[in-house]
Amino acid sequence: MIILGNIIALHSYKGxxxxxxxxxxxxxxxxxHGKKVCLMDLDFRAPSLATFFSHEKVxxxxxxxxxxxxxxxxTLIDISHKINGEGKLFVVLANPSTEAIREMSxxxxxxxxxxxxxxxxxxxxxxxxKGFDYLIFDTSPGLQYSSINAIVSADLxxxxxxxxxxxxxxxxxxxxELYDLFEKKTEIVMNRVLYDVSSKSGKNxxxxxxxxxxxxxxxxxxxxxxxxxxxxGAIIFVQEKPEHLFSKIMDxxxxxxxxxxxx
Amino acid sequence: xxxxxVLGRKPLRVLEKIRENLEKLNEKMEIIIELQKRGRKGFQxxxxxxxxxxxxxxxxxxxxxTAMTVCRLGRATADEVSQQTHRARAVESGYLNQLxxxxxxxxxxxxxxxxxYVEKENQG
Numbered sequence: 001m002i003i004l005g006n007i008i009a010l011h012s013y014k015g016x017x018x019x020x021x022x023x024x025x026x027x028x029x030x031x032x033h034g035k036k037v038c039l040m041d042l043d044f045r046a047p048s049l050a051t052f053f054s055h056e057k058v059x060x061x062x063x064x065x066x067x068x069x070x071x072x073x074x075t076l077i078d079i080s081h082k083i084n085g086e087g088k089l090f091v092v093l094a095n096p097s098t099e100a101i102r103e104m105s106x107x108x109x110x111x112x113x114x115x116x117x118x119x120x121x122x123x124x125x126x127x128x129x130k131g132f133d134y135l136i137f138d139t140s141p142g143l144q145y146s147s148i149n150a151i152v153s154a155d156l157x158x159x160x161x162x163x164x165x166x167x168x169x170x171x172x173x174x175x176x177e178l179y180d181l182f183e184k185k186t187e188i189v190m191n192r193v194l195y196d197v198s199s200k201s202g203k204n205x206x207x208x209x210x211x212x213x214x215x216x217x218x219x220x221x222x223x224x225x226x227x228x229x230x231x232x233g234a235i236i237f238v239q240e241k242p243e244h245l246f247s248k249i250m251d252x253x254x255x256x257x258x259x260x261x262x263x
Numbered sequence: 264x265x266x267x268x269v270l271g272r273k274p275l276r277v278l279e280k281i282r283e284n285l286e287k288l289n290e291k292m293e294i295i296i297e298l299q300k301r302g303r304k305g306f307q308x309x310x311x312x313x314x315x316x317x318x319x320x321x322x323x324x325x326x327x328x329t330a331m332t333v334c335r336l337g338r339a340t341a342d343e344v345s346q347q348t349h350r351a352r353a354v355e356s357g358y359l360n361q362l363x364x365x366x367x368x369x370x371x372x373x374x375x376x377x378x379x380y381v382e383k384e385n386q387g
Contacts, residue, residue: 109313109315109317109318110311110313110315112313112315112316112317113313113314113315113381116315116316116334117334117381120334120335120337145315145316145317148316148317148320149316152316152319152331152334178320181320181324181327182319182327182331183328
């Protein structure tokens with residue numbers, strides 16, 4: 001059986017490193033380039049995508065699929081009409097209600113194992129059968145069951161990190177003690193870095209510094225943009241501000257992933 | 264036969280011996296599995312051990328690789344697992360049998376083939 005698509009998990013050691021923001025913009029960037037993409041919220045402790053796509057009608061949540069209460073088709077929400085481009089973009093949301101969060105945090109090992117089986121099954125049901133090019137998993141930070149399930153199911157793990165000292169140390173540990181153990185292809189996105197974007201040599205030396213720290217390839221470096229902070233997570237930059245440097249960096253990242261898949 | 268040819272044969276003979284011993288070890292493990300299945304005295308099956316990600320994380324590297332391959336394939340023979348891991352079939356067979364004894368995997372014979380899988384009830 002030939003598997004054509006790819007599963008990408010966005011993960012981090014600490015919370016607030018920009019995983020969700022990067023996931024959404026990366027998904028939209030792929031879709032704008034003509035790809036069929038599905039963005040899934042696997043952060044069951046603090047679901048975020050439901051806020052971004054609050055106007056969408058939800059038939060079933062990802063929680064329902066993992067509980068075995070519905071098929072994955074029922075969770076897919078087509079939001080392709082909201083993007084400029086020939087691609088397709090779907091989202092699958094996690095239930096943000098307090099009751100659902102409490103219920104998900106009380107799951108036992110057997111349930112988590114069934115959930116892993118269901119995530120692994122998405123490779124057939126979405127990538128092979130429905131022709132999706134990319135599944136993007138937005139995960140919880142740290143060592144959560146749902147995050148590790150997502151990592152195990154993924155082909156590529158993108159680690160969103162910052163230069164915060166505890167984040168650097170924690171990310172290094174996760175690279176050695178989590179991603180490596182599962183033999184996962186891992187790349188770093190350094191978020192909110194301070195560097196002179198107009199200087200190529202400055203960018204190269206910073207990239208070298210990050211690679212030396214983590215011994216892992218750098219997928220992208222995102223400067224600390226006041227515009228992004230001011231937007232308060234309310235807009236999708238790649239869609240609404242395509243000329244912004246943040247959007248261009250996202251496009252570079254999606255192109256880089258696309259190129260590495262076509263080699 | 265030259266000295267070099269003789270020396271070249273020795274490592275091959277050692278490897279062949281290792282393979283034979285592995286096969287014997289596998290046969291013994293298969294007997295243990297059968298005895299566990301039948302609940303014979305001294306061979307009581309271990310309690311259910313779900314193959315969740317935390318269990319995978321705590322496993323030694325060689326078993327994790329095998330277990331993850333079965334998770335990915337769903338149901339597989341030792342041959343199919345060895346094709347994915349690029350390790351010898353006899354080696355994979357040993358690891359798979361170990362995982363069965365540890366109650367992480369189930370084993371089922373269909374004709375001459377033995378299939379390994381994560382328990383259906385656990386897979387959902």
